[in-house]
Amino acid sequence: MNKMAGSSMGEDTIGAIQEGIRNSAARMLESGEIDVFIGYEDGTLPLRTTPVFITCPEDAERLVWSPICENSLTCYLPKFQGTVGVVVKGCDVRTLVNLILENQVSRDKVKIVGVPCKGIIDRDRVGKALGTDRIIRSAKATRRSLMLEGDGFEVEMEIQDVLAPSCEVCRYPVPVLFDVLVGNESMARDGKDPEAGYLEVAQFAELEPDARFSFFAQEIERCIQCYACRQACPLCYCPECFVDRQSPKWISRWRGLSDKILFHLGRVLHVAGRCVDCGACRRACPVGIDLRLLTKNMEKAAKDLFDYESGLDIGGVPLLATYRREDPDDFIL
Amino acid sequence: MLDQEPKIVAFLCNWCSYAGADLAGTGRIQYPPNVRVIRVPCSGRVDPLMILKCLQRGADGVLVSGCHPGDCHYIAGNYLARRKFALLDELLDFYGIEKGRVHFSWVSAAEGEKFADVVKQVTETVKALGEPAKLVR
Structure with missing residues (x-):
């Protein structure tokens, strides 16, 4: 009641x-x-x-x-x-x-x-909770729950249980x-502690490098290079994206895994220090690649290395458009 | 351990490291012949994507070298590059690509010796890593 x-x-x-x-x-x-x-x-x-x-x-x-x-x-x-x-x-x-x-x-x-x-819902999670063979005819969302109706079923779900992963750790x-x-x-929801968001990244970093590579290779193998992640990203606005350039041709669409990896690394580098983890790329991906893991790691790196959080200060300067003399340089010979 | 001699692409900035490499040459300082030099106007010119592309197209290692902090011909190019490279380094490590494929260094126009040392060190590290398999097309 x-x-x-x-x-x-x-x-x-x-x-x-x-x-x-x-x-x-x-x-x-x-x-x-x-x-x-x-x-x-x-x-x-x-x-x-x-x-x-x-x-x-x-x-x-x-x-x-x-x-x-x-x-x-x-x-x-x-x-x-x-x-x-x-x-x-x-x-x-x-x-x-x-x-x-x-x-x-x-x-x-x-x-x-x-x-x-x-927070917003993640349709993949709704699908998983419901079972993929059931077709939803109508849906109604309230603040706390989601009512789904279809042929012969009526289901109520807690929004909390089908929340988008990025919303779960939203700050x-x-x-x-x-x-x-x-x-x-x-x-609004309560903002989460930053450490909550970085937990997944930190746990993943504990794995052996080869295990990390094979995980990504397995995920990215599925990529069909539709570039929906780029299209959905509010921060991707270049008139000509590096993946579309013909000369030099950075990425080809028919060479297989290595070009796919290059695309994903390039994408992550282009949003490094800018990504706010809105999760749009992940929701847009038609094959369900965990795109957030890479970008979240960059977000963590920006915080750890430069104490920078993107998109908070309208009077600030973008991370890669400025520098400090005392920036970390222990990786330089 | 790599059987063949490794191929290393070196992006050297026009004002410091390229001159440093030149000095190593005119000074007859011996260093491994594994680097292929690409002269760039500034270390800030080097897009991380260029580094990845080198690895993809068969380079065993990449070296990016520029002016020491404070010495940049364009005032801040190397400082800006340093931020990009710090993030690239972090990304490659997280992704599971061996540490030691990609190196960064500061070499001034007067440091012929240092350039030779850097090349020696990079060549040895890359050789020890063996055949690159992770990004190669």
Whole structure:
């Protein structure tokens, strides 16, 4: 019975956030502050939301909010000329801070609508918990639980049990930067200790180098080089990605494992010191490669070596665009 | 242990390490002939991807050498490079690629002796690692 009470209260919180997003969008569009508002609307499939670009206040009714809103909407921002309003979660705003630091987005051209985040669900985990042979016809998410309906079944899951791995160890569920915060900070999850996030990485580093290599080789062998991870990443905005370059041709799509490894190492190096562990790459991967392990390790290295955490300080400088005289140099001959 | 002589690609910065290598030559200092030198304007020019590409395409080891901290012709190129290389080093280690395939050093234009020593040390380490198998195409 407590659960019922909890879930109805939870619905209210989600409803309140959704209402807040709609109101902010309508208000900003009406006043002419922004040219377009980027948010989420219901997708064509259950358990999916899709990015939506709203240009007139009446359409603000289409906007939704739930723990299914997984995409990082900040990845659209470098492409816009006008002023944009955007819905961001705790992780999304850190990518936006990076985009601003890297001069890809100008701070005064973006109106940030922050959402205190409870974490989002991982569809792979939902699938595993449900059994892959069952087709979901409709899904409804509240703050605490997820109701799934299909042919001949009705299942309720705790959001907590199907949370995305990156959300489980999220440090900053409340946006660090915003113009409007919808709801209040108490609606978010509690931020986790950094050590919690690095536990998996630290445990993996205990293995023998050969074991580590074979684990990655096994994972990456499955890569089909669709580059969905790059496409989903809010921090990948190069007009021509190194994997698409023909001269020099860094990566080929038909040479097998070694080129796949090179791609993954290159990708990780390109987001080193910038990645905020939003988990978009992992969710985008069609073959389920554990892409977070490598990027998380770089995040840890940036913290250990340079005491740097990405995407927190809008007045800062990107990690690799600056230096300190006393940076570690014990690896240099 | 590698049977053949290892091939080592050395990225040397134009202003210090390349001149250091030159000095080793004019000074007739003996060092192993295993390095293939690529002259770059600055150690900061070296993209970590270049290093990986060398390993993929058959180099047994890679050496990147630049000016000592504070001596960079472009003021800070080597400091910026140092951060990139620290992360690359960490990444390769985590990935399980042998430590010792990729080396970094600071060699000034006056350090012909040091350049020879670095090459000796790198050649020995790479030789001891044996056949590279992990990144090779």
